Amino acid sequence: MAIASINPTTGEEFARFDALDDAEIETRIAAAHTAAQHYRLTGFDERARGLRAAADILDAESDTLAATMTAEMGKTLTAAKAEIAKCARGLRYYADHAADLLADEPADAGAVNASKAFHRYQPLGVILAVMPWNFPLWQVIRFAAPALMAGNVGLLKHASNVPQTALYLGDLFRRAGLPDNVFQTLLVSSSQIESILEDPSVAAATLTGSEGAGRSVGGIAGGALKKVVLELGGSDPFIVMPSADIARAASVATTARVQNNGQSCIAAKRFIIHDDVYDEFLDAFVAEMGAQKLGDPTDPDTDIGPLATEQGRTDVTELVDDAVSHGAKVALGGHVPGGPGWFYPATVLTDITPEMDIYGAEVFGPVAAVYRVSSLDEAITLANDTSFGLGSNIWTTDEAEADTAIRDIAAGQVFVNGMTTSYPELAFGGVKDSGHGRELTRHGIAEFCNVKTVWIA
Structure with missing residues (x-):
């Protein structure tokens, strides 16, 4: 199987690579296992030097x-x-904080008849990371930085359409001075993941990707009795209540929807607007979305580049066409532009109903679905009427409304009067079909650790 780089702006292939065969994979896994036995004995200072050097290279x-x-x-x-700048910051964050995040955790020795008792965080070993193309650097670094600082080693199976970024990552930590084979890129097909994860030398896995990919890798990991962290899709609600700053909400809503060309799991996708401000918000939102420039992603004036794959654009087009055929109204966009590349314009749909595929789907493109509600209770009910539960937003200056939303929205994250994003200092992950486990902060670095109980008489 060939693994290729295809420029989505032109549709032209510009690099091609062969997948590793089974023998090469076994050799790579064995090298990772050997590296893990030595790397686990290194100290935080040595690991931190490597991460800081990697940040400097970036x-x-x-x-x-x-x-x-x-x-x-x-x-x-x-x-x-x-x-890239975010990745450098993430590397430095874990270099600076890992020792404190993983410090021995004292327990109540007297309560357990001990002279001393504590919990110690120790690395699991070789971790397989299956990563997506939409944030081809950050998705990997937010796994690698905490995992490496905890003393684990990494095997990266990246998306097949970003092989050059994957190879860059595979070489980054070696160039930064970490020992050989502590982090390796495996150019392999999806069909080879099962045998890699079932190898006894691989201790655990993490996957960021689609719900289907999560079910597959989660099932393999479960069968092999191995830990897995899954960060899957999202159909994040963006609730706007009457007390909100409508102009600001519409501006942030636009960024939240078109960021990364609309291809983000935590992009706001369903805009749930209270009756009292619906018309005002919709007018402002359509104006903001309509001002987004679609074009060459190398042009600094471009706001929205092409979708990453031809199939991705087909999926978005089919969702929009299905919605329109069932009665949705197009307030903006909704048509594939002519010319080369996999472009799709900023699009706003209204009058969405449950009969439409878009109602329950994750739209991976710059398409916004706008809903009208008459109360906060109705807004939260609609927000939760999805199989996903990754991020969410509520815009209100009413503290009681914010508290209710924080309590009742079924999601891994709630952002009040701001756009959902990820920070090294905040835990990241979802519930329901958006996956399980957490990345980032102390929760993320502990995911791939053995929390070892120590009791001393």
Whole structure:
């Protein structure tokens, strides 16, 4: 099987690689296992030096790396450079804080008849990371930084349409001074994941991707009795109540929907607007969305580049066409533009009903579904009427409304008067079909640790 880089701006292939065969995979896994036995004995200071050096490399090579990311998956150069800077920050965060996050945790020795009792966090070993193309650097770094600082080693199976970014990541930590084989990229097909995860040398896995991919990898991991963290899709609600700053909410809603060309699990996708401000919000939102420039992602004035794959655009087109055929109204966009590349414009749909596929689907493109509600209770009921539960937003200056939303929205995250995003300092993950486990902060670094209980007489 060939693994290829295809420029979504032109539809043209510009690089091709062969997948590793089974023998090569076994050799790579064995090398990772050997590296894990030594790397687990290194100290936080040594690991931190490697991560800080990796951050410095990212800073120094931002322009060339951003160009590669843009060419492979179509994000704007501006977005690519911002992603690289975020990765450097994440690396430095864990380099600075891992020792404290994983410090021995004292227990009540007297209560358990001990002179001393505590919990110690120790690495599990070799972790398989199955990662998506939409944030081809950040998705990997937010796993790798905490995992490596905890003393684990990583095997990366990246999306097949970003092989050059994957290979860059595979070499980054070696260049930064970490021992050989502590982090490796495996150019393999999805069909080879099962045998890798079932290998006794692989201790656990993490996957960011679709619900289907999560079910597959989760099932394999369960059968092999191995830990797995899953961050899957989202259909995040964006609730706007009458007390909100409507102009600000509409502006942030636009960014939240078109970020990364609309291809983000935590992008706001369902805009649930109270009757009292529905018309005002819709007018402002359509104006903001309509001002987004669709075009060449290397142009600094471009807001929305192409979708990453041809199939991705087909999926978005089919969802919009189905909605329109069942009575949805198109307030903006809704048509595939002519010319080369996999472009799709900023689109706003209203009058969405449960009979439409878009009602329950995750739309991976710059398409917003706008709903009208008459109360906060109705808004929360609609927000929860999805199989997903990743992020969510509520816009209100009423503290009681905010507290109710925080309590009742079924999601891993609630952002009040702001856009859902990820920070090293905040736990990241979802509930329901959006997956389980957490990434980032102390919750993320502990996911791939053995929490060892120590009792001393």
